[in-house]
Amino acid sequence: MSVISIFFTALFYITLIVFFIGMVKKIYQFGITPAPLKIPIAPTPLTQKGVVMRIIREIVLFESLFRSNKWIWLFGWLFHIGLLLILIRHMRYFWPDDLPDIFLLTQSFKYAAFVMVFGLIGLMLRRIFVERIRYISAPSDYLMLIMLLIIGISGMIMTFTSNHTDIIMVKEFASGLVSFNWKNLPTEVYFLIHIFLVFVLMAIFPISKLLHMPGIFFSPTLNQVDDARSKRHIAPWALKQEQEHATRLEQILGKDE
Amino acid sequence: MVKEFDIPVLPTYLETPKLKEGVMDGEGPFKSTQEFQNPLGFPGEKVDNWQKVAIDKIGELKSKYRSLQVFLDSCVKCGACTDKCHYFLGSSDPKNMPVARQDLFRSVYRRHFTFAGKYFPKLVGAKELDNDMLDDWYNYFHQCSQCRRCSVFCPYGIDTAEISMAAREVLDVVGIGQKYCNQILGKALTIGNNLGLPEPALRDTLLDLEEEIEEETGGVAVKYPLDQKGAEILLITPSADFFAEPHIDGLIGYGKVFHQDGVSWTLSSYASEGANFGMFIGSYDVMRKAALRIRKAALDLEVSRVMVGECGHAWRVAYSFWNTLSGVGVGAADEFSKKLQDQLDHRYPQPQHIIEYTHDLIQRGKLVFDKSANDDRTVTFHDSCNVARATNMGGILGGQFILPREVIKAVCNNYVDMERSTIKESTFCCGGGGGLLTDDLMEIRVKGAMPRMQALKTVEKDNGVNTLAAICAICKSQFSKVLPKFDFDPYMIVSVHQLVSEAIIMDKRKIEVQENKLEAD
Numbered sequence: 200m201s202v203i204s205i206f207f208t209a210l211f212y213i214t215l216i217v218f219f220i221g222m223v224k225k226i227y228q229f230g231i232t233p234a235p236l237k238i239p240i241a242p243t244p245l246t247q248k249g250v251v252m253r254i255i256r257e258i259v260l261f262e263s264l265f266r267s268n269k270w271i272w273l274f275g276w277l278f279h280i281g282l283l284l285i286l287i288r289h290m291r292y293f294w295p296d297d298l299p300d301i302f303l304l305t306q307s308f309k310y311a312a313f314v315m316v317f318g319l320i321g322l323m324l325r326r327i328f329v330e331r332i333r334y335i336s337a338p339s340d341y342l343m344l345i346m347l348l349i350i351g352i353s354g355m356i357m358t359f360t361s362n363h364t365d366i367i368m369v370k371e372f373a374s375g376l377v378s379f380n381w382k383n384l385p386t387e388v389y390f391l392i393h394i395f396l397v398f399v400l401m402a403i404f405p406i407s408k409l410l411h412m413p414g415i416f417f418s419p420t421l422n423q424v425d426d427a428r429s430k431r432h433i434a435p436w437a438l439k440q441e442q443e444h445a446t447r448l449e450q451i452l453g454k455d456e
Numbered sequence: 457m458v459k460e461f462d463i464p465v466l467p468t469y470l471e472t473p474k475l476k477e478g479v480m481d482g483e484g485p486f487k488s489t490q491e492f493q494n495p496l497g498f499p500g501e502k503v504d505n506w507q508k509v510a511i512d513k514i515g516e517l518k519s520k521y522r523s524l525q526v527f528l529d530s531c532v533k534c535g536a537c538t539d540k541c542h543y544f545l546g547s548s549d550p551k552n553m554p555v556a557r558q559d560l561f562r563s564v565y566r567r568h569f570t571f572a573g574k575y576f577p578k579l580v581g582a583k584e585l586d587n588d589m590l591d592d593w594y595n596y597f598h599q600c601s602q603c604r605r606c607s608v609f610c611p612y613g614i615d616t617a618e619i620s621m622a623a624r625e626v627l628d629v630v631g632i633g634q635k636y637c638n639q640i641l642g643k644a645l646t647i648g649n650n651l652g653l654p655e656p657a658l659r660d661t662l663l664d665l666e667e668e669i670e671e672e673t674g675g676v677a678v679k680y681p682l683d684q685k686g687a688e689i690l691l692i693t694p695s696a697d698f699f700a701e702p703h704i705d706g707l708i709g710y711g712k713v714f715h716q717d718g719v720s721w722t723l724s725s726y727a728s729e730g731a732n733f734g735m736f737i738g739s740y741d742v743m744r745k746a747a748l749r750i751r752k753a754a755l756d757l758e759v760s761r762v763m764v765g766e767c768g769h770a771w772r773v774a775y776s777f778w779n780t781l782s783g784v785g786v787g788a789a790d791e792f793s794k795k796l797q798d799q800l801d802h803r804y805p806q807p808q809h810i811i812e813y814t815h816d817l818i819q820r821g822k823l824v825f826d827k828s829a830n831d832d833r834t835v836t837f838h839d840s841c842n843v844a845r846a847t848n849m850g851g852i853l854g855g856q857f858i859l860p861r862e863v864i865k866a867v868c869n870n871y872v873d874m875e876r877s878t879i880k881e882s883t884f885c886c887g888g889g890g891g892l893l894t895d896d897l898m899e900i901r902v903k904g905a906m907p908r909m910q911a912l913k914t915v916e917k918d919n920g921v922n923t924l925a926a927i928c929a930i931c932k933s934q935f936s937k938v939l940p941k942f943d944f945d946p947y948m949i950v951s952v953h954q955l956v957s958e959a960i961i962m963d964k965r966k967i968e969v970q971e972n973k974l975e976a977d
Contacts, residue, residue, distance in 0.1 A: 228525065229525065232521070232522040232525050233521075235520065235740060237780065238523060238846070240604060240608055240613055240615065240845055241608060241845040241854075241856075241880075241881035242854065244853075245848065245852075245853060261611055263536075263608065263609055263613070266609060267537070267540070267609035267610075267611075268536050271535060271536055275534060275611075325535065326535075330475055331535060331538040331550070331553060332533070332535035332538065334550045334556065335550075335555050335556055335559065337579070337580055337581030338580075338581075339576075339579050339581070340533050342579070403572075406572050407572060407580075408529075408530070408531060408532045408533070410530055411529075411530040411531070411532050411611075411612055414526050414529055415530065415612050417526045418523075418526055418613040420607050420614075420615050421612070421613040425848055427777070427785070428775060428785050428786070429785070429786055430779075430786065431779050431787030433780050433788075434520070437780070441790060445791070
């Protein structure tokens with residue numbers, strides 16, 4: 200194996216571990232942190248089923264964002280749906296054997312790259328030109344978009360221009376990562392930039408705003424059922440505190456009688 | 457002392473303003489002193505090692521509140537909320553954009569609790585909690601009415617109210633409290649209500665009210681029982697209802713409805729306050745303390761129903777938090793909660809809102825109205841933010857929007873809604889909620905009222921609306937103050953139960969029969 204292949208192979212596992220450990224830690228933190236009060240936000244579902252539907256609508260359709268701002272919704276939704284289709288299509292590279300027929304369905308997903316990049320450009324233009332959004336943007340917010348744009352565009356260059364990379368080699372490299380049967384990777388610059396930035400993005404996922412992905416499932420305003428009157432909701436720390444105070448309260452409450 | 461400012465001109469259409477940095481810079485509301493801080497368990501002045509205390513408190517809060525942890529991590533700065541805050545729309549100060557307000561907190565969180573913020577602060581916008589930042593916190597977290605409108609529009613439901621509550625709690629523990637809230641809490645926790653009305657004063661007021669109603673109705677003896685043991689209903693209402701205008705006309709309405717139903721009810725002098733400012737300062741403990749007074753009153757008076765009057769955040773605390781804080785509801789396991797739950801009549805929702813109660817009576821045909829009594833009015837309803845976005849009524853989807861409107865329509869012939877994007881879950885705050893209803897914050901109160909005033913102006917022009925009905929004590933006080941600044945009649949704000957009161961037909965005979973029956977028993 201070439202040095203560069205060893206480097207990228209190692210980088211893949213390192214970033215994968217960073218991503219995995221980071222995400223597990225963060226999701227664990229979200230999970231164990233109690234929500235002491237019922238704070239669902241209107242329009243509030245009154246049943247568990249309603250809450251599940253609400254979260255699904257938020258994830259699939261970006262319902263709140265649609266209500267909020269049609270432009271951000273359009274660009275944001277196109278970017279995410281484009282990214283999803285592209286990720287599905289990328290599974291073919293990690294599949295260890297010949298592709299089953301089902302992958303034929305994903306053939307056209309490569310055009311989703313245009314959708315994704317269109318969305319990203321829209322988001323970037325908004326960030327630059329809308330005064331309010333420029334005001335709230337940190338350098339990392341631009342950087343994140345730039346990285347995604349470079350990833351998208353470098354992928355498109357390899358797919359849609361004559362700068363094709365050796366796709367067989369890509370597949371051997373990628374499926375080799377999964378099956379621990381490591382192979383050399385093609386060294387075209389577009390490809391190297393492409394996967395390098397993907398690895399970077401994976402590594403920073405658990406320490407950046409990309410945490411909105413697990414975050415949405417844990418958001419108490421979205422995932423709580425509005426049933427406070429009929430079902431008691433109490434956090435462990437509050438219950439403990441309540442029990443500790445019970446003796447003192449008894450004294451206070453008893454005093455007036 | 458209070459600085460001069462321009463009153464916003466009402467635009468024909470609500471537009472997103474250009475940013476004007478620093479227009480709302482300032483020292484914030486009057487600061488609390490030792491006398492008000494200490495009883496709540498907060499230091500009386502800024503502590504020496506305040507930075508460490510503050511950072512430790514942030515760490516503690518984010519481990520106790522999932523909302524805080526998730527909201528601090530999840531914001532992608534998409535900008536969806538940036539034009540949703542009434543204080544931003546009215547003031548143009550970019551730090552009043554919800555995300556920018558949160559970022560005052562988030563940047564400090566990032567600096568101290570995240571890898572990126574510790575090692576690359578510039579890159580991710582992480583900042584130190586220095587004196588300037590602390591001043592900004594105090595100033596701008598007291599320009600948030602915790603109305604939660606931003607949360608409705610956030611793709612992750614990020615709720616600035618949660619952040620501003622946390623920030624205020626951090627400020628309190630370093631010794632920088634807000635005078636208005638903390639002074640009021642002192643009164644509520646010792647005397648029993650925010651106005652500091654002792655029992656004899658309250659009793660006098662209620663007697664006066666009884667006389668007034670008897671005169672007005674030509675001899676109907678509507679009673680305002682206080683501390684009446686064994687009554688069926690304990691009414692917990694904001695203390696403003698006892699004194700302030702137009703609130704008191706709502707109280708008259710409650711009394712008339714109870715009277716017509718023939719139910720026994722009582723107020724409590726020990727828990728004579730529905731409002732719970734513990735929520736505004738973000739303190740679970742203080743909020744719980746205030747809520748426990750109500751449980752005690754309910755136990756002592758042996759009532760079987762607990763009802764809440766017209767008050768926005770009181771209803772939020774009652775509906776969403778009471779069961780958690782003090783077991784008014786179902787499922788609590790401690791001794792007093794259990795006792796209360798055995799005592800309460802679970803055929804009714806506990807607690808119940810006065811609107812739910814009146815609505816139910818109307819549905820069952822128990823109240824008779826002369827709607828023409830309100831024919832001089834064309835009414836619109838202001839959804840109070842806490843009721844609209846944090847509670848429910850009637851146990852049906854959107855009941856908190858439906859029930860008050862149905863009650864109004866049952867007593868008025870002319871009703872018009874304001875523009876859809878300014879009502880229901882998207883309602884604009886009156887501008888005075890969340891602990892801002894104090895004269896030292898008049899500038900932000902007036903500016904923050906602009907979006908609501910704009911929507912009101914439109915229905916005034918187009919539909920001849922001359923009455924604004926609300927079910928929140930803070931909304932009513934705030935509107936009385938700010939309406940004239942936008943060339944409205946300050947008396948156009950009324951309680952929903954004032955409209956009920958004006959249209960209700962009092963049935964004298966029935967009452968006499970009942971009283972005779974009671975005496976016979």
